[in-house]
Amino acid sequence: MYFGPADGDSATSMFEDLADLFEPAAADGTPIREIVGEDPVEFVEAFLQNYSKGGWIIRERERLTSAIERAESEGGETGS
Numbered sequence: 001m002y003f004g005p006a007d008g009d010s011a012t013s014m015f016e017d018l019a020d021l022f023e024p025a026a027a028d029g030t031p032i033r034e035i036v037g038e039d040p041v042e043f044v045e046a047f048l049q050n051y052s053k054g055g056w057i058i059r060e061r062e063r064l065t066s067a068i069e070r071a072e073s074e075g076g077e078t079g080s
Contacts, residue, residue, distance in 0.1 A: 014051050 026036050036043040 014048075018048075034059075 021035065024030075025032075
């Protein structure tokens, strides 16, 4: 949930979609690697891109980027 959508509707939709993905696979005996591939982190990141950017980690990344850009524009970085 730290990386996922912050609003309740998107989170509910995300969990329903995960259930829709994993329930039939579990019933069919599909190995987990056939679903998530060799890199589970990549799978999760790709999956989350389908949902709103409401997760706190995304907001914090954007805040950090903005703070650095603001510091550069205020003359805090000379580039050398």
